[in-house]
Amino acid sequence: MTEESETEMTSAPATTATVLVVEDEEALLLTMAHHLRREGYEVLTAARGDDGLQMAREHEPDVIVLDLMLPGVDGMGICRALRRDTRVPIIMVTALGGESDRVAGLDTGADDYLAKPFGMRELLARVRALLRRAPMRQEAPPEEDVVRAGDLEVNRVRREVRRGGELLRIKPREFELLLFLLRHPGQVLSREHILESVWEHDFNGDARTVDVHMRWLRQKIEPDAANPRRIRTVRGSGYLFEG
């Protein structure tokens, strides 16, 4: 008897693809969302880069339409951050149609590129093409032994860090801290969160411990530790790893 209702459930239409659109120009965002919804997609929208990155991680969309210039984290930053743990197809949208920007966008892992101004039919065609190419709900690849960020090369198995090919002398706790940052690029991480994750339960330290280790780590991985660009301090909030 229950079989009947189960059959009904399974004969429901296939899952609709979800498209996340990250764009700070409101009119364009609304227009894109409207056209995508009319095509039958589930549409999620974000007007800031940091919100977009968070939504991408929480909702695992099937395609992301990503503006390059965004408040918060820019399109390149989002793309780099997502590429560390997902293969979700990304279309980079930008006003900068120059070849160097296009190449840079594709280098960070975008799958396609759309220069403003563009027509909605073109956008829909690109989204369709990417969905055809990519099976839905791509699994994240397994964590690789070697993780790279800029000129940094971190070998998880050998627990080695190289910068520009040169082996760094790095303490075990600094290594764990760096691995944690690499797993959360572009995210503001509070001292408490870092302390809980990296020190776990074997330490009754306070948040200043995090600051001290960040300072040591910066001295090793920043080109100029006095003006850190990789590990940024977010006043009143914590730290943000740019990669």
Ligand code: CA
């Ligand atoms: Ca923009």
